Amino acid sequence: MFCIFIVNLLIANKNPNMNSGKDFRPIEIYSGNGWEVELLKSMLESAGINCFLQNEYSGTITPHYTAGGVNPIKLIISSADLEEAKTIVEEFQNNQNS
Secondary structure, eight states: OOHHHHHHHHHHHHOOGSSSSSOOOOEEEEEHHHHHHHHHHHHHTTOEEEEEEHHHHHHHHHHTTTTTTSSEEEEEEEEGGHHHHHHHHHHHHHHHHH
């Protein structure tokens, strides 16, 4: 829990929207294998949404287990950015399925 608190502080200092009194909590917006999560992270950051990865190292050590299974890599965002991030994630998933 302490690590989440520190991450929230770091994100709040970088994102002026989060200092506006909005409630912000870390939210898992996506999980999957390394290349999917890294690509989506790049898309979110390009849109100005701060995010970070959870289980990043275990996902690279045992990639055959991480495609949504035992220990997938998780993409975490702030709840303040949830609506904008949802549209980007939905677009990403639609493009994967087409």
